[in-house]
Amino acid sequence: MIRNTSFFINGQWQQPHSSKTIDVVNPANGQVFATVAAANEKDIDSAIASAKYAFPKWSNSTAPERSDLIHAVADAMQTRIEQFTDVISATMGCPKHLAKDIQVQGSIDAFRKFAELTDVAKSQQNENGIIHAFSPVGVCVLINPWNYPLSQLVGKLGPALAAGCTVVAKPAEQTPLQDFLLAEIFIQIDAPAGIFNVISGIGNEIGPYLCSHPDVSMVSFTGSTTAGIEVAKAAAPSVKRVCQELGGKSPYIIANDADLEPAVRYGVEDVMLNTGQTCNALTRMLVHESQYNEAVNVAKQIAEENKVGAPDSPDVTMGPLSSVKQQERVRSHIKKGISEGATLVTGGVDLPKKLTTGAYVLPTIFADVHSDMVIAQEEIFGPVLCIMSYQTIEQAIEIANDTKYGLSCAVYAKDAESAIEIGRQIRAGQCYVQGSYFNTDAPFGGFKQSGNGREWGIEGLKEYLEVQAFITQ
Ligand code: NAD
Numbered sequence: 001m002i003r004n005t006s007f008f009i010n011g012q013w014q015q016p017h018s019s020k021t022i023d024v025v026n027p028a029n030g031q032v033f034a035t036v037a038a039a040n041e042k043d044i045d046s047a048i049a050s051a052k053y054a055f056p057k058w059s060n061s062t063a064p065e066r067s068d069l070i071h072a073v074a075d076a077m078q079t080r081i082e083q084f085t086d087v088i089s090a091t092m093g094c095p096k097h098l099a100k101d102i103q104v105q106g107s108i109d110a111f112r113k114f115a116e117l118t119d120v121a122k123s124q125q126n127e128n129g130i131i132h133a134f135s136p137v138g139v140c141v142l143i144n145p146w147n148y149p150l151s152q153l154v155g156k157l158g159p160a161l162a163a164g165c166t167v168v169a170k171p172a173e174q175t176p177l178q179d180f181l182l183a184e185i186f187i188q189i190d191a192p193a194g195i196f197n198v199i200s201g202i203g204n205e206i207g208p209y210l211c212s213h214p215d216v217s218m219v220s221f222t223g224s225t226t227a228g229i230e231v232a233k234a235a236a237p238s239v240k241r242v243c244q245e246l247g248g249k250s251p252y253i254i255a256n257d258a259d260l261e262p263a264v265r266y267g268v269e270d271v272m273l274n275t276g277q278t279c280n281a282l283t284r285m286l287v288h289e290s291q292y293n294e295a296v297n298v299a300k301q302i303a304e305e306n307k308v309g310a311p312d313s314p315d316v317t318m319g320p321l322s323s324v325k326q327q328e329r330v331r332s333h334i335k336k337g338i339s340e341g342a343t344l345v346t347g348g349v350d351l352p353k354k355l356t357t358g359a360y361v362l363p364t365i366f367a368d369v370h371s372d373m374v375i376a377q378e379e380i381f382g383p384v385l386c387i388m389s390y391q392t393i394e395q396a397i398e399i400a401n402d403t404k405y406g407l408s409c410a411v412y413a414k415d416a417e418s419a420i421e422i423g424r425q426i427r428a429g430q431c432y433v434q435g436s437y438f439n440t441d442a443p444f445g446g447f448k449q450s451g452n453g454r455e456w457g458i459e460g461l462k463e464y465l466e467v468q469a470f471i472t473q
Contacts, residue, residue, distance in 0.1 A: 002034035002087075004176075007043060007200070008183035010050040011193025017042035022173050022200060027093040027320040027327075027359040028310050034091070036176045039201035041209050044168075047197040051139040051166040052215045054194025059136045059164040061192075063118040066162055069191060070115035076185040077108045084150060087177035089311045092146050093319040093359065094274055096312050102274075107150040110440040110456070114158030117461050121163045129473035134465040136164035137241060138217030141210055143203065143231065145223045146172035146322050147277040147381075152245075153179060155440070155455045156220045161195065163464035165218070168197045170210065172223075174322055176200040203227060208234045216240060218464070222279075225449050243453030243463050246446060247379040248279050248407030251400035253422055254295065255393065255413035256288035263412035264295050266435040268302040268385060270410075272363050275318050276383035277326070279450075280408035280430065280438065284369075284376060285387045286396045292389040296367045299387060300346045303363040306383075308352045320359040321382060327359035330382030334364055337375040342366040342386070371402045379405070397425045406447030408432065429454070 005021060006013040018040035026033040039047075077084065084107075085100040094103060125132045142156040149171060160167050171179040179198045186196050201210075204227070211219050211234035221231045222245040235242045252270075254263045267285045276283075287295040311319040321327045331349050338344055347364025361382055369376050369386040376386050390396035400409060410432035411419040423431035429445045430438075438444070443459035445451055453463050 001032060002177065004034060004180050005037040007037060007039065007047065008180065008186070008196070008198040009047050010053075010197070011187065011191070014046065016040070017046075022176070022202065024091055024174065024176065025323065026090050027323050030324070030357055034177055036180075036200040039199040039206055041206070043199055043201075044206060044210050044213065047168045047199050048139060048213050048215050050194040050197050051168050054166045054192060055139055058166050058192060058195045061164065063122050066118040066164065067115040070118070070158065070161060071112060072189045073182070073185055073191070074108050074112040074115070076189055077111070077182070080181065080185070081105065081108070083181055084178055087181065088149060088175065089319070091175045091177060092149065092322040093311055095316045095319045097314055098274075098317075099311070103148055103150055106440075107154045110151065111154035111158045113440065114162040114461070117159070117458065118162045120458065120461060121465055129471070131470035131472060133468045133470060135468055137464050137466055138165060139215055140165045140167050140218045140220060140464065141213075141216050142167055142169045143207070143219065143221045143223065144169070144171055146174040147274060147279070149175040150178045152222050153182065155460065157196065159461040159464050162461055165464050166195045168199065168216075170199055170201060170203070173200070173202055204230070207231060211235045211240075212238060214238055218243070220453075220463070221245065228451065241463075243455075244451035245279070245444075245453070245455060246407075246449060246451040247405060248281070248446065248450050249284060249377065249379050249403045249405045250280055250282050250408040250410070250428065251284045251286060251403070251426065252282035252410040253286045253393075253396045253400060253412070254288070254291075255411065255418065255422065256291060257414035257418070258412040260291055260295060261298055262435065264298040265302050266412065267410070268299050268365075271385045272303065272306055272318060272383045275321050275361070276330070277322060277381050282408070282410050282432070283380065283384065283386060284400070285385060286390050286399055287387060289389045289391055296345055296365075296387055299365055299385065303346050303365050303385070306363045308355065308360055308362065310358075318363060318383065321361060322359070324359045326381065327361060330361050330380055330384065333375055333378065333380040333382070334384060337366045337369070337373070337384075340373045340375065341368070342373060342375060343368040345387075347384075371399050377403065393422060397422065400426045404449045407450035
């Protein structure tokens with residue numbers, strides 16, 4: 001068992017003021033995998049003071065210095081790829097082979113890209129005598145969930161450091177360990193003290209203090225819409241910048257001129273990835289009535305190809321959910337779908353055979369889902385796909401937009417041009433065209449209650465910059 005009851009503050013491990021701890025449970029077997037400290041207000045003060053002290057020097061570092069640091073961190077991460085994989089898989093349940101490729105290698109590659117953007121932060125643009133100059137925002141608090149814990153961290157830390165900001169990171173209670181591994185790397189490469197600080201803690205207890213702290217200039221939050229609202233409320237009196245990456249209930253329109261089998265395969269695989277715990281998962285599949293029955297049959301077959309089991313088995317495609325609490329939430333939504341009258345095509349509330357101790361669920365598909373059902377409106381955050389039918393493309397667009405969320409959407413049509421034409425009418429931050437995938441070069445973020453602000457790429461970097469205008473004529 002791992003015992004990590006220190007915080008990473010001012011470039012070193014510091015004993016907490018708090019004596020409270022958090023048990024981190026392995027969702028595959030229900031056993032405690034690690035114990036970490038739970039920060040209190042004094043710990044928060046120390047971490048923020050460290051970031052505040054480091055800010056003047058780091059914000060004045062050169063673009064090549066910041067770029068070199070990001071590359072050095074990425075190089076060290078690469079040598080510890082197995083360690084990152086092991087702790088992520090053991091704390092949130094993703095099968096190791098998928099965790100390694102998608103969650104760890106993908107994060108290292110994505111983090112490295114911010115090294116190429118450091119000069120943007122120092123650049124100036126002169127248009128008609130008005131100079132736009134950029135400055136780092138200041139001390140940033142980064143709060144993350146547990147579903148892609150390393151990717152979500154580097155999607156915030158990369159642009160923050162590239163911009164010249166200093167950081168206090170607070171990982172989710174379920175998945176704190178990758179943040180501490182990254183802290184070890186900052187020690188190993190002798191990074192400037194205080195630019196990156198890590199405290200673990202219980203979000204709804206320390207969130208208000210952390211997010212309202214007068215020395216914090218920005219909070220970047222990824223998590224549920226409910227917690228995101230609390231973060232914004234706490235930050236409002238001190239007029240901080242708040243970037244919210246929240247929930248989703250993303251629609252996927254398959255036009256009646258699309259190649260049905262690959263289109264359905266893409267949608268089912270997308271929803272089942274990471275045991276359905278992906279904020280931009282395409283959980284509402286919209287199929288033309290003339291192809292509906294065929295699509296449901298194909299979807300059933302593809303969902304049943306999944307092998308559910310222990311995350312360390314190389315042939316497993318779906319591990320447990322991240323916790324028993326999450327398992328209960330998903331199973332209660334499945335019960336709700338059945339009681340609302342949707343047709344259970346595969347899966348359901350039963351536990352997968354021989355998997356009664358971990359937080360497992362079966363890949364589940366509902367057909368005959370209508371937009372007014374709870375399962376069509378609420379984010380389930382599990383491997384549950386709702387298939388809905390439409391008569392006209394206008395109706396499909398109306399159903400797609402019938403949600404409080406607007407994180408992502410997808411369209412599969414006869415070609416990219418027609419898919420984009422449909423996608424333009426859906427209110428969502430990203431649109432996956434003809435079976436494309438999440439790409440860390442593309443700005444990512446929500447319309448409506450899926451959040452505000454953008455992560456990744458140049459737009460993600462800009463969130464961490466203030467613009468200063470010099471009017472010269
Ligand atoms: P959550 O909101 O409960 O927790 C997320 C993080 O917020 C954790 O670190 C938690 O400790 C912290 N937190 C909780 N209450 C807080 C408060 N009042 N103040 C400050 N911090 C607080 O979410 P979760 O259940 O862990 O994660 C799942 C949710 O995250 C889903 O709704 C999912 O869609 C969303 N999510 C969104 C994105 C995105 O980029 N849009 C990505 C991943 C997950």
